[in-house]
Each structure stands twice: as structure tokens, then as C-alpha cells.
Amino acid sequence: xxxxKLLSIFIIFIFSLHANAQIIEFGQPVxxxxxxxxxxxxxxNEFGSFLIRCRDNNFKKWVSIEKYNTKLSLEIxxxxxxxxxxxxxxxxxxxxxxxxxxxxxNTATNKIDFLVIKLDxxxxxxxxxxLLASIDEFMLSDNIDLTIKSSINKKFYTISFIGKASQxxxxxxxxxxxxxxxxxxxxYAKTFEINENLxxxxxxxxxxxxxxxxxxxxxxxxxxxxxRKNENRKFVLYxxxxxxxxxxxxxxxxxxxxxxxxGFVVNNIKKQVSIIGFYSIEDEVNISGYFxxxxxxxTTETLVNVLDSTSLRLLKEKISFSKTMDLNDLFIxxxxxxxDGGVFxxxxxxxxxxxxxxxxxxxxxxxxxxxxxxxNDILLLSVKPDGLLEIGDVVNKEQQSVSDGGYYSSIxxxxxxxxxxxxxxxxxxxxxxxxxxxxxxxxxxxxxxxVKAINASVLVIPSDCKQISANSLLACxxxxxxxxxxxxxx
Numbered sequence: 001x002x003x004x005k006l007l008s009i010f011i012i013f014i015f016s017l018h019a020n021a022q023i024i025e026f027g028q029p030v031x032x033x034x035x036x037x038x039x040x041x042x043x044x045n046e047f048g049s050f051l052i053r054c055r056d057n058n059f060k061k062w063v064s065i066e067k068y069n070t071k072l073s074l075e076i077x078x079x080x081x082x083x084x085x086x087x088x089x090x091x092x093x094x095x096x097x098x099x100x101x102x103x104x105x106n107t108a109t110n111k112i113d114f115l116v117i118k119l120d121x122x123x124x125x126x127x128x129x130x131l132l133a134s135i136d137e138f139m140l141s142d143n144i145d146l147t148i149k150s151s152i153n154k155k156f157y158t159i160s161f162i163g164k165a166s167q168x169x170x171x172x173x174x175x176x177x178x179x180x181x182x183x184x185x186x187x188y189a190k191t192f193e194i195n196e197n198l199x200x201x202x203x204x205x206x207x208x209x210x211x212x213x214x215x216x217x218x219x220x221x222x223x224x225x226x227x228r229k230n231e232n233r234k235f236v237l238y239x240x241x242x243x244x245x246x247x248x249x250x251x252x253x254x255x256x257x258x259x260x261x262x263g264f265v266v267n268n269i270k271k272q273v274s275i276i277g278f279y280s281i282e283d284e285v286n287i288s289g290y291f292x293x294x295x296x297x298x299t300t301e302t303l304v305n306v307l308d309s310t311s312l313r314l315l316k317e318k319i320s321f322s323k324t325m326d327l328n329d330l331f332i333x334x335x336x337x338x339x340d341g342g343v344f345x346x347x348x349x350x351x352x353x354x355x356x357x358x359x360x361x362x363x364x365x366x367x368x369x370x371x372x373x374x375x376n377d378i379l380l381l382s383v384k385p386d387g388l389l390e391i392g393d394v395v396n397k398e399q400q401s402v403s404d405g406g407y408y409s410s411i412x413x414x415x416x417x418x419x420x421x422x423x424x425x426x427x428x429x430x431x432x433x434x435x436x437x438x439x440x441x442x443x444x445x446x447x448x449x450x451v452k453a454i455n456a457s458v459l460v461i462p463s464d465c466k467q468i469s470a471n472s473l474l475a476c477x478x479x480x481x482x483x484x485x486x487x488x489x490x
């Protein structure tokens with residue numbers, strides 16, 4: 001009798017499926033209040049898995065942290081300890097510690113302090129707050145985009161933001177950059193002036209390599225032209241080289257074209273930065289092709305600079321999109337570096353539509369508008385080191401939802417050995433099948449049902465998934481109307 005009881009508990013708390021070499025495990029469901037419905041996975045180690053939870057997707061205030069054991073059952077849940085009024089900027093799992101980076105106004109100095117709190121594996125604070133840097137309050141704009149990054153090897157950390165260069169001059173801005181070693185001791189504090197108005201600077205992304213070098217793409221309005229999406233924008237990669245403390249600028253813009261979307265990735269094996277994106281001919285609407293650029297981190301020189309106008313057109317003749325047979329509205333979701341210096345690109349067709357509708361109040365007609373979120377086909381491209389397209393394919397899907405921000409739409413991806421996996425919900429409006437596409441290095445694409453609704457009806461939250469090891473992915477899901485962690489082992 002006792003053995004049967006243990007077996008029943010095991011079945012309730014951990015549900016596993018074997019699907020063509022993938023093992024899917026579900027943890028114990030957790031009832032979550034609506035005000036804490038947003039989650040973010042920090043990471044996993046031998047002690048368990050850790051995530052933060054908040055009432056909105058900014059994760060700035062009223063944030064709690066949770067620890068799940070190795071069987072994905074909730075073990076500890078606590079509010080992140082803050083002894084002063086502050087904003088939470090970043091939470092990182094580093095080995096056997098959790099770093100909580102915060103910003104707070106120091107009333108004694110009238111400066112903004114950047115601090116870090118350290119938690120142990122039981123989510124208890126260890127030691128006091130550590131001051132990382134202090135800045136003048138005028139540097140920060142109202143909509144400050146503070147970014148905290150760590151290198152993959154967790155040897156270096158940076159805090160960066162775009163702010164005002166001086167208190168009275170609004171026409172000049174600056175990139176502020178603070179670097180730290182693995183003990184969070186400062187190694188540099190740099191300011192780089194930018195001759196642009198603060199309100200006209202956009203940031204695409206920033207990252208670090210394992211040597212402590214820092215990279216970010218900034219964009220500005222072209223001379224004499226107004227800002228409108230990415231059109232009429234000039235894009236520049238800023239690269240800070242730690243060894244000689246130099247900041248170099250690399251112009252990504254190409255004459256006569258407009259960049260529709262772009263991103264970059266650091267390749268720590270080849271010691272290079274790879275930039276890729278989609279472009280259109282100036283004043284035209286349709287995407288014309290892709291561009292690819294690589295920078296050697298040893299010589300700081302540009303190695304490859306390709307503008308390809310034929311490969312996507314030829315690929316389009318071999319593959320088909322779902323309804324709209326075009327390559328427009330493509331947004332880059334992930335760039336994966338190849339060991340030979342090329343990249344693998346995952347992009348998705350995404351656009352908004354608005355629907356007007358009429359309803360009646362006390363017999364009087366009222367008109368309102370609702371937003372429809374469309375997440376459709378996935379474009380997969382594998383680009384060689386020389387910038388030429390090697391293979392490509394499209395995963396046909398159509399996801400539509402209304403006025404929800406596309407919370408259950410889009411994809412999550414996983415890299416394992418010689419294949420790229422993309423995972424998404426078959427129906428974003430109700431719990432059901434979870435689908436997966438496997439795309440290998442030879443260009444063979446395989447679609448399958450990863451989780452069948454007949455076995456476990458779930459909704460994966462694509463933005464709340466994280467690859468936690470070389471062969472496993474941790475995902476936040478909704479199963480039977482309750483929050484449930486799901487682990488996929490490949």
C-alpha cells in the first residue's frame with residue numbers, strides 16, 4: 001500500500017514523456033495570482049532551478065524569487081530583499097550565488113548608486129550591499145535603458161547606458177560604460193561622447209566576449225531625415241577593446257539601402273563579431289536581401305562585408321510561406337555562431353493589425369479598436385563564413401491572438417550538437433499541442449509534435465524559456481490553468 005501511494009505521488013508531481021530521444025518532464029503545478037503572472041528564468045545548477053516573478057514585465061519592483069528542486073517542485077519563494085527604495089536592474093545566477101543588481105538614489109550625495117546584493121542557494125542575503133558605481137543624476141534620462149551584461153565565462157561584467165553628456169547641452173549624448181571582474185571589482189569606467197540628441201539614439205543590442213571586450217549597436221537618424229522605424233536610420237557598431245581601452249566605431253550602413261532589422265553575435269571560438277540583417281533598397285517597401293559583416297577581434301579589422309540580393313529570392317522559389325508569399329515583416333529572433341565563423345539565423349514574420357468593432361451602451365453605438373498580434377512563418381538561414389547562404393528553410397505556422405501582447409505566441413529555440421530546434425504552440429488561444437521543428441546542418445528539416453494534447457495539454461510561454469545545459473531546455477508553461485515548469489532533455 002505504501003509503495004502504491006509513493007507511485008501515485010510521483011505520477012502527480014512528475015510527468016515524463018519520451019518522444020524520439022527527447023524526455024519531457026513536468027513539475028508540480030503552482031497556483032499563481034494574476035498580479036505575479038510574469039516570470040523569468042535565471043538558470044539552473046546542481047541545487048535546482050531559479051526564476052523571478054513580478055506583476056509586470058519590467059521586473060523593476062515587487063519582485064519575488066523562487067527556487068525549484070531538481071524534480072521541478074517549488075521549494076522556496078521569497079521577496080528579493082531591498083532595505084532601501086531601489087529598482088531591480090538584473091538578476092544573475094553565477095555558480096553557487098545569485099547576484100541582484102539594483103539602482104537607487106543616494107539622498108546624501110544626490111547621485112544614483114549602482115549596487116549588488118548577493119543571495120545564497122536558499123535565497124538568503126549574504127553580506128551587505130556592495131557599491132559598484134555612482135553617477136550624477138543628470139546623466140540619466142526618464143526612460144533610461146540600463147543594460148547589465150556578463151561574459152559567457154562569467155569572468156567580466158558591464159553596466160552601460162546612453163545618457164546626457166553634460167547637464168546643459170541637450171545636443172550631445174554619451175555612452176557610459178563600467179567594467180568589473182569576476183569579483184565585481186571595477187576595472188574601468190569610461191565615457192564616450194556621441195554628437196547626437198539623446199532622444200534620437202536607439203540601441204539594438206549589446207554583448208561581451210570572454211576577454212572582457214564590449215559591443216553595442218547604436219542607430220541615429222540620417223542627416224536631414226526624420227526617424228521612422230528603422231527607415232532613414234544609420235547603424236554603427238561600437239566596440240570597446242579592454243586591452244588598450246580603445247573604443248572603435250564600425251559603420252554598418254550601406255549606401256542606397258535601408259536596414260529593416262539587424263543583430264550581432266560574439267563568436268568566442270573564432271574571436272570575431274558577426275553582424276547580420278535584412279535590408280531593402282532606399283524608398284522601396286519590400287526586403288531585397290540580407291547583409292553580413294564580420295570583425296576580427298585580434299586585428300580589429302573588418303574581414304567580410306557582403307550585401308546579398310539574390311540568395312533570398314532564389315530560396316523563395318524553392319520554399320513557400322503560409323498565406324503571404326513575401327519576405328517582409330521579418331524580425332530576427334536569434335543569431336547562433338557557427339564554429340567555422342558563419343552564423344545560423346532564426347527570424348520570424350511578425351506584424352500587427354487593428355480591427356474596429358461596434359458595441360452598444362444603453363442603445364447608443366460605441367466604436368473601439370482591438371489589436372491583433374500575428375506571429376507567422378519562421379525563416380531559417382545558415383550562412384557560411386564568407387557571407388554566402390549555405391542552406392535555408394521555412395517553418396510554416398500561423399499564430400493570431402487579440403489584445404494579449406502575443407504572450408503565448410512566437411518561438412523558443414534550442415541548440416544541440418548538429419541541429420537547431422524551434423518550439424512553439426500549435427494554438428496560442430488554448431492549451432493543446434506543442435510543436436517542434438528540427439533543422440540540421442545538412443539542411444534537412446523535420447516537423448513533429450513535441451507534446452501531444454492527448455497526453456498533456458499545455459501552453460509554452462516562449463519568452464520564458466532558457467537553455468540550461470548542452471542538452472536541456474527549461475520552459476515556463478501553463479498546464480491545466482496552472483503554472484508548471486517543463487524540462488526537455490535532448
